[in-house]
Amino acid sequence: MTDLLDHLVILPILLPLAAGTLMLFFDDRLRTGKAIINVSVTLVLIVLGVLLVLRAAGQVPGGELAATYPVGNWPVPFGIVLVADRLSAMMVLLTSILALSSLLYALARWHTAGPSFHSLFQFLLVGLNGAFLTGDIFNLFVFFEVLLAASYGLALHGLGSVRIRAGLHYIAVNLAASSLFLIGAALIYGVTGTLNMADLAVRVPLIGETDRGLLEAGAAFLGTAFLLKAGMWPLGFWLPTTYAAASAPVAAMFAIMSKVGVYAVLRLSMLAFGAGAGASAWFGQPVLLIGGMATIAFGAIGVMAAQNTARLAGYSILVSSGTLLSAIGMGNAGVTGGALFYLVVSTLALSAFFLLVELLDRVRAEGALLLGVTAEAYGDDEDEDQQAEVGLIIPRALAVIGICFSICALLIASMPPFAGFLAKFAMISAMLNPQGLAQPSPVPLPAWWLTGLLIFSGFAALVALVRTGINTFWVTMSESPAPVRAIEIAPVLLLLGLCLGLTVLAGPVMAYMQDMATIIHAPAGQIEQILNAPLVVEIGGDQP
Amino acid sequence: MELIVAIGIGVLCSCGTYLLMRPRTFQVIIGLSLLSYAVNLFIFGMGRLRMNAAPVIDHGTVDPAVYTDPVPQALVLTAIVIGFAMTALFLVVLLAARGVTGTDHVDGRER
Numbered sequence: 001m002t003d004l005l006d007h008l009v010i011l012p013i014l015l016p017l018a019a020g021t022l023m024l025f026f027d028d029r030l031r032t033g034k035a036i037i038n039v040s041v042t043l044v045l046i047v048l049g050v051l052l053v054l055r056a057a058g059q060v061p062g063g064e065l066a067a068t069y070p071v072g073n074w075p076v077p078f079g080i081v082l083v084a085d086r087l088s089a090m091m092v093l094l095t096s097i098l099a100l101s102s103l104l105y106a107l108a109r110w111h112t113a114g115p116s117f118h119s120l121f122q123f124l125l126v127g128l129n130g131a132f133l134t135g136d137i138f139n140l141f142v143f144f145e146v147l148l149a150a151s152y153g154l155a156l157h158g159l160g161s162v163r164i165r166a167g168l169h170y171i172a173v174n175l176a177a178s179s180l181f182l183i184g185a186a187l188i189y190g191v192t193g194t195l196n197m198a199d200l201a202v203r204v205p206l207i208g209e210t211d212r213g214l215l216e217a218g219a220a221f222l223g224t225a226f227l228l229k230a231g232m233w234p235l236g237f238w239l240p241t242t243y244a245a246a247s248a249p250v251a252a253m254f255a256i257m258s259k260v261g262v263y264a265v266l267r268l269s270m271l272a273f274g275a276g277a278g279a280s281a282w283f284g285q286p287v288l289l290i291g292g293m294a295t296i297a298f299g300a301i302g303v304m305a306a307q308n309t310a311r312l313a314g315y316s317i318l319v320s321s322g323t324l325l326s327a328i329g330m331g332n333a334g335v336t337g338g339a340l341f342y343l344v345v346s347t348l349a350l351s352a353f354f355l356l357v358e359l360l361d362r363v364r365a366e367g368a369l370l371l372g373v374t375a376e377a378y379g380d381d382e383d384e385d386q387q388a389e390v391g392l393i394i395p396r397a398l399a400v401i402g403i404c405f406s407i408c409a410l411l412i413a414s415m416p417p418f419a420g421f422l423a424k425f426a427m428i429s430a431m432l433n434p435q436g437l438a439q440p441s442p443v444p445l446p447a448w449w450l451t452g453l454l455i456f457s458g459f460a461a462l463v464a465l466v467r468t469g470i471n472t473f474w475v476t477m478s479e480s481p482a483p484v485r486a487i488e489i490a491p492v493l494l495l496l497g498l499c500l501g502l503t504v505l506a507g508p509v510m511a512y513m514q515d516m517a518t519i520i521h522a523p524a525g526q527i528e529q530i531l532n533a534p535l536v537v538e539i540g541g542d543q544p
Numbered sequence: 545m546e547l548i549v550a551i552g553i554g555v556l557c558s559c560g561t562y563l564l565m566r567p568r569t570f571q572v573i574i575g576l577s578l579l580s581y582a583v584n585l586f587i588f589g590m591g592r593l594r595m596n597a598a599p600v601i602d603h604g605t606v607d608p609a610v611y612t613d614p615v616p617q618a619l620v621l622t623a624i625v626i627g628f629a630m631t632a633l634f635l636v637v638l639l640a641a642r643g644v645t646g647t648d649h650v651d652g653r654e655r
Contacts, residue, residue, distance in 0.1 A: 138619055145626045152633060161644045165652040168569065168641050171634050172650070175576050176564060178630070182583045182623055189615065190590030 006536070008055070009069040009082045012048050012092050012129040015041055020122030034118040035107055041122065042100045045129075049093030056089040057512060068135070068533035076533050077199040083135035083530055086516040087340070091132040091256075091263055094344060097498065098256050098351050099125055101491035105355050106249035108488045113158040113247065120157070124150035124253065131260050135530060137185050137195045137222075140264065144181065144229075148174050151257060154250045155242060166245035173228065173238045181225035187218025198530035201271045201523065205278030216283055219273065223265065223284055230261030231321045233295040240302065240314030248358035251313070252491075255351040258317055259343060262324045266336075269328065270520045271527070285329050289446055292326025295319075296453045300460035309357045309468055313350065316412055319457045320346040326450055327427055334430030337517035341510055342423035345499055349411035349420065352495035356408060359401050359484055359492075360472050397484045402473050404492050409465035411499055414458045419503040424454055426510060545593055549585065556582035569638045569648050573631065580627040584620050591616030 019041040023034050055067060069082040084092075103121065111117045127147020134140050152174075156167045189195055191211045192203045207215050224235070231239040239258065243251050265288065273283040299318030306312035323346075327339035407418065414420035429437075431447040502509055519526060556578050563575025591613035599614035638648075645652035 138622070142622065142626070145630070149630065149633065152637070156637065156640075159640075159644075161652065164637065164641045164644050168637055168650060168652075171630075171637055172564070172572055172576065175630055175634065176579065178626075179576075179579050179583045182619075183586060186583075186587040186590040186616070186619070189619070195615070 008048065008051060009067045009084045009133060012045055013126055013133065015044060016122040016125040020119045023119045028115050031112065035111065038103055038118045038121060042096060042103055045096035046100060049096045052084050052089035053093050056084065056086040068530055070533055070535055073536050075535065076531050077194060077196050080139045081135040081196065081530060081533055082133045084133055085526060087520060088132045092129050094347060095125065095128045095256055098253055101351065101494050102249040102253040104491045105488055108485050110247050110249050117157060120150045120153040124154060128256065128260065132263060135197050137188065137197060141181050141185055145178065155246050157250055158247045163245045166242045169238050170242040177225045177228045180221050184218045184221030184225060187214055187221060191215045191218065197271055198527045201527050204272050204280055205276065212279060216280060219283060226261045226264040229258065230265065230325060231258050231318050232291045232325055233298040236295065236318050239318060240311050243314040243317060244310035248355055252351040252354040255317065255347055255354060258321050259347055262321060266328050271523050274521065274523065276524060282331055285331050288325050289329030292322045292329055293450060293453055295322025295325060296457050300457040303464045304460050306464065309360055312464055312468065313353050313357055316350055316461060320350060323454060330431060332430060332434055333517045333521040335427055336520060337514035338423055338426030338430055340513040340516060341426060345411065345419045345423050345502055348495045348499050349408055352492045353408050353412060355492050356405055359488065363398060363401060364472050400489055401484065404496060405469060407496050409469065413462035413465060415462060419499050419506060422503065422506045428454060549589055549593060553582050553585050567649055569641060569650055572650060573634055573638060577631055584623055587616050587620045587623060
């Protein structure tokens with residue numbers, strides 16, 4: 001293995017690490033240079049992500065992995081191994097796309113608002129890509145800490161007392177969660193004697209009855225740490241406040257951070273506690289199902305109760321997390337396939353929405369929000385003067401923002417005709433036909449509840465977003481149009497364009513997701529391949 | 545020895561959890577530190593408690609029974625470094641919050 005492409009798996013980690021470190025050596029006043037480095041590295045990351053996904057797309061169920069990479073050239077169960085399969089390749093690509101759009105948005109104004117923005121941004125990418133690519137539990141902890149350390153800095157970017165207060169809570173909660181993560185990892189190592197995820201999957205069914213309680217306690221500790229990151233009710237109380245307080249591009253990037261928790265839950269629960277786990281099979285699935293449904297309900301109520309748009313977006317993140325967790329909790333490959341499609345669409349749409357929030361705030365005149373709230377509270381909408389109703393000229397920027405907002409709202413509320421609807425339809429269809437469309441079979445009770453909740457959460461999002469739209473675009477009669485620069489609206493258009501692309505190409509993308517879900521639910525072939533991963537350089541022979 | 549270590553971890557953990565719930569930022573940071581000590585000791589315990597056993601294995605054929613498990617020691621080392629860095633970072637935010645809000649309450653205002 002001497003080809004550069006064989007090192008493809010580690011490049012998404014090394015490249016941002018090198019770029020972030022390099023940028024630390026330059027003064028913050030050299031912003032243009034740093035921005036050029038940052039954007040070009042992010043573009044290269046997108047290319048790497050596309051290469052990984054294309055490699056993984058050649059994969060058939062139970063067949064070949066995209067790539068494995070034993071770091072430090074240690075044979076697999078002993079050293080750390082990086083694994084790129086369909087899921088991790090897709091997540092790396094999604095991360096780099098969000099990174100590009102958030103970064104472009106930040107270049108307009110936000111990157112000047114505090115020190116070392118560009119370095120922290122690249123370190124966040126190191127942590128995210130590492131967490132998606134690693135095949136080792138303790139290494140996952142290290143990458144979690146890297147991404148959290150960078151996110152602490154980014155959450156405080158721009159400072160101000162609101163951000164510092166929210167940041168304080170965010171850091172305290174996540175430090176406590178890191179302790180839980182360590183306890184869980186230590187317990188699992190103490191019982192199974194391994195930290196490698198594939199090796200763990202082999203050993204879990206072999207654990208004796210006396211040690212099983214300890215193993216499941218360890219898994220529960222780990223799960224709590226992941227679910228806290230994913231924002232499951234009642235662990236997600238910190239999320240809306242933190243995300244609402246963060247600056248717009250940072251919040252747009254954070255849209256994927258809760259998905260890291262979902263990813264870790266999906267990966268470990270299916271690998272180590274899936275159908276092949278013997279007595280521990282489907283451990284924790286009821287928690288995911290019920291907790292996820294509670295999160296959807298909590299998030300949907302929060303969406304309707306939110307008094308400002310940023311908090312509304314934060315609660316939408318909770319709804320998205322809850323949907324994914326409860327879909328994973330159904331334990332059905334078809335539902336998981338739909339959920340993975342939903343994951344991509346909702347992450348893109350919510351990221352775009354976080355960017356739009358700031359533009360919407362700029363559109364609203366200072367008093368307009370207050371006017372909107374009081375008008376609703378007192379039903380006092382009759383004395384609006386009738387002037388200028390006919391022939392009102394809508395400024396071009398306002399029109400673009402309005403169209404973007406309405407597409408975004410339809411995506412988040414999962415209404416037809418866009419990809420959000422297709423994703424929810426795929427999930428509900430698979431839930432109501434657990435054995436596939438060909439064989440009729442009884443529908444389990446949780447499936448009815450979850451279907452109802454999914455439709456209710458979409459309705460709640462629609463109500464809240466339509467209200468926001470009315471308050472922003474109709475109530476506000478701003479004299480001068482909001483100043484919006486092209487570089488600020490371009491990332492939103494990019495993300496929404498991708499969502500529209502996913503709508504058009506829903507067929508092939510869904511096929512990719514379904515294959516991915518099948519592999520995740522039956523990982524035996526994958527496990528064998530990871531355990532027999534070839535070394536990067538063969539030891540002995542011609543090597544010194 | 546197992547009992548003493550277990551009680552020690554339990555005391556550290558309960559004190560840490562109690563302090564974590566307190567309303568002052570300084571109490572929170574001490575609570576987090578105690579909690580991380582408890583976790584570090586716990587990771588050690590998961591490698592089984594051994595006296596006078598080296599973690600680094602010599603060359604040649606050796607009996608693994610006379611050595612202690614090196615992996616938890618490596619994990620603890622990593623966890624200590626990361627915990628230390630995070631505590632320092634939290635301390636900075638704590639000072640910033642104290643400076644900006646004028647109070648050391650975690651919510652930034654006295655009730």
